[in-house]
Structure formats: C-alpha cells, structure tokens
Amino acid sequence: MIPSIIAHRGASGREFENSRAAFARAVELGADGVELDVHSTSDGIILVHHDAELPGLGPIGHLTFMQMGEFRLPNGEPVPTLPEVLEILGNLDVYVEVKTLSPAFDPALLAVLDQGPAPSRYAVHGFDHRIIARLGALRPGLPRGILLSSYPLDPLALMRSAGADTIWQDHSLIDAAIVDVVHGARGKLIAWTVNQPRDARRLARLGVDGLCGNYPDRLRAAVKEVH
Numbered sequence: 234m235i236p237s238i239i240a241h242r243g244a245s246g247r248e249f250e251n252s253r254a255a256f257a258r259a260v261e262l263g264a265d266g267v268e269l270d271v272h273s274t275s276d277g278i279i280l281v282h283h284d285a286e287l288p289g290l291g292p293i294g295h296l297t298f299m300q301m302g303e304f305r306l307p308n309g310e311p312v313p314t315l316p317e318v319l320e321i322l323g324n325l326d327v328y329v330e331v332k333t334l335s336p337a338f339d340p341a342l343l344a345v346l347d348q349g350p351a352p353s354r355y356a357v358h359g360f361d362h363r364i365i366a367r368l369g370a371l372r373p374g375l376p377r378g379i380l381l382s383s384y385p386l387d388p389l390a391l392m393r394s395a396g397a398d399t400i401w402q403d404h405s406l407i408d409a410a411i412v413d414v415v416h417g418a419r420g421k422l423i424a425w426t427v428n429q430p431r432d433a434r435r436l437a438r439l440g441v442d443g444l445c446g447n448y449p450d451r452l453r454a455a456v457k458e459v460h
Contacts (some may be wrong), residue, residue: 235460236437238452239328239445240264241426242283246447249308251281256313256321264449266326266354268425271315273338274298279315279345285333287312294333315342319349327351328423328445330380331359336367343372362395369396378423384411389418401425401445404432412439430455 243255244262251269259267270283278298286292287304305311319327327349334342346355358378359365365377378399384406385391392400392415400415404424415422423443424436433444433455444452 234440234442236441236456237265237326237423237443238263238449238456239266239268239326239423239443240449241268241445241447242270243267244447244449246428246451249306249310251283251313252306252308252310253313253317253321254308254310256318259449260322260325262450263453264325266328266443267322268328268330268445269315269318270330270332271342272333273335273341274301277338277341279338279342281313281315281318283332294335315345316348319345319351319355322350324351324354326354327356328378329355329357331357331361331364331368333361334364339368339371343368343375346375356399358397358399358401362391362397365395365397378421380425382406388414389420392418392420399423399442404436404444407436407439407441409439412441416440427452430458434459 240259242250244258245255248255248258269281271279272293276297356376360380362379369377377397378401379395379397380401382403399421401423404427421442424441425445427433427444427446433452437456437459446452
C-alpha cells in the first residue's frame, strides 16, 4: 500500500500555515490531499485558522466576520475562508479538522463542503469526538475521523463511538499492532505530523493509509524509497 501524501495545514514547512500561499504550494508540490483547521465566526462564516483566537482581537467564535476588519496573518494575507481554500485545492482530498464549532453552525460547515469543487473528496476529523459524532448524525455518508495523541487500549471503541471510519494517530505512537487492528476493522490510519524521512519510511513499511506532514515533497521522496 502506498500511503496518501497529505500536506499539514498546507505545505506549512514552505509557507505560513493555513494560508492561501501554503495551500497553493501544496498543490504545486503534488500533495494528494491537504489537512486544515477550521473555526466558525459568531455569524457562521467558516474560517481556516489553527488557533481559536486571533491576536489582538480575541476568540474567533466571538467575532463577526466584519469585526475581523483588516487583520492579517504574518505573511500579510487575510485569514482565508473555507470556500476560498477549497477553490484553491480544486480536486485534492481535503481533511477538515474541526477545532471549534457551535452546533448551530453544523449546517453551515456541511453547506460549504457540499458547494466545494470536489464534495466527494472531503472528510472531517477532530480531537473533540462529540463534534465528529454530531456531524455524522446530520450527514451519515460524510467520511469522519478521530484524532488521538495517546495509544488507547481499544482504539476501535473510540472510532466506533464517534461513528468514524479513520483514526488520525500521533506518528510516534504507531506500530504494526494498531495498523493491523484498524485495518482488520476496515478502517483507515493516518499518521500525523510526519516530517522526518526516516519516520515516513518506517510508517510506509507498516502500511499506514496516509502521511500528514509539513513537507509533502519530502514525504513523497521518502515513500518512493520504500515503494
């Protein structure tokens, strides 16, 4: 199995994370997919940004889109909206990590995904498994994943309780046993955040389904050494 190469927050090792430039660079570097983070403003605009707060303005969830005014990322770009990013990414796989989301705006997120250029290639995942379960209840066919930074005794129980089909696991906590367990249940296992070629080679040999890292070009080269 050749793992999918997923650019973490875009090609964030080459451009500022979660920026238009980072997503355009991921496309340029030939990533199979992109992982990104979202929050909703208080008026239901889905923004692509890692942290829940904007420096000097406060929590994104307490701001209207208009209140963001002239805020700029360190690279000078505005915080992108999810529709803008989906247009940049075109036909790539897009893995949306839902950081925070009020239940009132679940339909807003799903509407954005429905209206993107490649809806069948979008998935959601997150550390807050309640959000993932909630979105699944609204949209059973939406691919869903859970994020883990520990090695649970029963990873399948966590996956199933959230209605997910994929586990996103800290790459340092992946071994043959967890790969076999997840694949035995017909689930997928994606490793994050993989930046060192030696780690990418090890994980590719184990048979993970995806490698998510800041340098998609490095990951591609490492995987080619294995396959």
